[in-house]
Amino acid sequence: MSIELGFDPAALRAKYRTERDRRIRPEGSAQYQPAGDYGADPHADPDFTREPLHDKVDAVVVGGGFGGLLAAARLRQVGVERIRVIDKAGDFGGTWYWNRYPGIHCDIESYVYLPLLEELGYVPTWKYAPGEEIRQHARAIGRHFDLYRDACFQTGVTELRWDEDAWLVSTDRGDRMRARYVVVSNGTLDRPKLPGIPGIETFAGHTFHTSRWDYDYTGGDADGGLHKLADKRIALIGTGATAIQAVPHLGRDARELYVFQRTPSTVDVRGNRRTDPEWAASLTPGWQRRRMENFLNIVAGGQAESEDLVSDGWTSSAHMLHNLTPVEVRDTLTAAERELADEIADFQKMNQIRGRVTDIVQDPATAALLEPWYRYMCKRPTFSDEYLQTFNRPNVTLVDTADHGGVDRITPRSLVVGDREYEVDCIIFATGFSVGMSDVLTGQLPVHGRGGTTLREHWGRGLRTLHGFYSDGFPNLFLMGGLQNAAAVNFVHILDEQAGHIAEVVREAEKRGARRVEPSSAAVEAWQEALGENAETLYKFHAECTPGYYNNEGMPRMRQGYGKGAVAFHALLREWRESGGMEEVMAG
DSSP states (O other): OOOOOSSOHHHHHHHHHHHHHHHOOTTGGGGEEEOGGGGSOSSSOTTOOOOOOOOEEEEEEEOOSHHHHHHHHHHHHTTOOOEEEEOSSSSSOTHHHHOOOTTOBOSSOHHHHSTTHHHHTOOOSBSSOBHHHHHHHHHHHHHHTTOTTTOBOSOOEEEEEEETTEEEEEETTOOEEEEEEEEEOOOSTTSBEEEOOTTGGGOOSEEEEGGGOOHHHHOSBTTBOOGGGTTOEEEEEOOSHHHHHHHHHHHHHSSEEEEEESSOOOEEOOOOOBOOHHHHHHOOTTHHHHHHHHHHHHHTTOOOSSOOSSOSHHHHHHHHHHHHSOHHHHTTSOHHHHHHHHHHHHHHHHHHHHHHHHHHOSSHHHHHHHOOOSOGGGSOOEEOSSHHHHTTSTTEEEEEOGGGTSOOEEOSSEEEETTEEEEOSEEEEOOOBOTTOOHHHHTSSOEEOGGGOBHHHHTTTSOOOBTTTBOTTOTTEEEOSSSSSOOOSOHHHHHHHHHHHHHHHHHHHHHHTOSEEOOOHHHHHHHHHHSOTTHHHHHHHHHTSOSSGGGTTTOOOOOOOOTTOHHHHHHHHHHHHHTTGGGGGEEO
16 A cells, blocks of 8 residues: 655654653543532522432433433333433533533534434524533423423432342432333533642632533623623633633633643634524434434444535544545555554644644744644544634633643642742633543442342453343343443434433333343353454554543553444344344343
8 A cells, every 4th residue: 555645654653652651640540539519510409309209110210411311212202101310410411411611512513413303393503502502402302201200300319229120219319219120321421520739729719610610700601701700810721622612712701811731632623603494494304313324424434325414524534534545445455554544544634633723823832732742533522713713812821731741739829830830810620520430330329230239249350231231130220321332423323322222122121021121141241252353453542642531541441342333333233123132131
């Protein structure tokens, strides 16, 4: 394979490794700490009380974000009557309930990201919808499928225990309810984390986390207008997806803004626009499903059967690889040649992104600090037409902390990096969430199966599921998320496929009169053997990446996922259902 290049791949690899090594911290993910009081709910009624529930429902869904909403909606569609969604928040929405910071939008096209659009007869008003529109859509799903009727908000599940023929569900409000089925979809984007900076607790000014934005302090709303910051010096720690959206508003409205960066994000063109009413009126039944699958097929590395329906930064990046090595050529390459082709396409994309930085940012020194030096999918890509431009404002300062692994310390009045002290009035933490650490995995939500064995004990030597959904010894318990299946950038699409699969399995159980849905140990073992095809390749990729939550802060774990990707995984589930696979999980 011969490719004409305008750059030296070996030099780029060396540069990437140097930049990675500057940022690795020996404590890995332990550099962060729980948010404590920062995790309190500013939107819920602090005086809310209710009597404990001691009733019985058909299904309990743990989590009221899009995963839980999709599970409940799909169960409703197959005839499940009493569905109780339980969430710690005060309403439906998940991460869109918690995150209400200025500038918040989805980074996936809203026509494929917002679920159940056709079921609700709704078309988003923007190509990339603002957070409030998304939150209201989540609430609309709850109303449409009559999920508010039995929902329990401001409630945390404290234990799940299998008891003869049902799950006993206990909560922090004294509930002891029974449910035939339990679906766990309590994602991890509700638990903010803080950097473990020495002295963080001594700061005498104002502080808050972006997922608990304090508009009483800043003024304004999610559209901006942070008028109370006109005389304030603001420090923002973090430059991930949240900061990309919030920084333009802070830079516009604050007296001074210091953006503390360890690793720059990739920032590609956004090009958001309002929905064309004529286009919306022209949509035909099945339009969202077709669009979702078209998007998934392109970004997952396949070729869409027709045109690129979404046509944005995500799909154009995927097309770079297709254009470099067409399918008919790629099929003739060795594994090493395909890996090199992928890397070269990645280099081309990242060169393009770095070039955009230098074209936009006027100060060469600042531009150099904003250039990302890593593979494209080492960190979640971001898109903005305002973020880079903000660093051209005279009141905005980029503080690079790469050589220090972050901010060195915090004093009562300032942040210290190296020998420089930055005095500020407020620190805003854009430091994200404890991703990948659900309550089930951490043991904060104990799950006791048949015989009292806990799920953590059962998984003591490694995860054990069939298709990522259920485990032997834990009847009628369904897990949603990223365990032992296949993921993609549009995770809501993945959750919808999971919810639909769970609903079909429950429909079949009800049709057969089966008392338990539970895979055999043999079926679980067979799935373990089918996993891991791509695990070593993915591990090596992440080991070369700059630290971040994708690679456990520079200490990647060997992941078990379906190596052929999401498109193939969804096809596998359909074939499994249609070819008698459900026989494996029906009992009693």
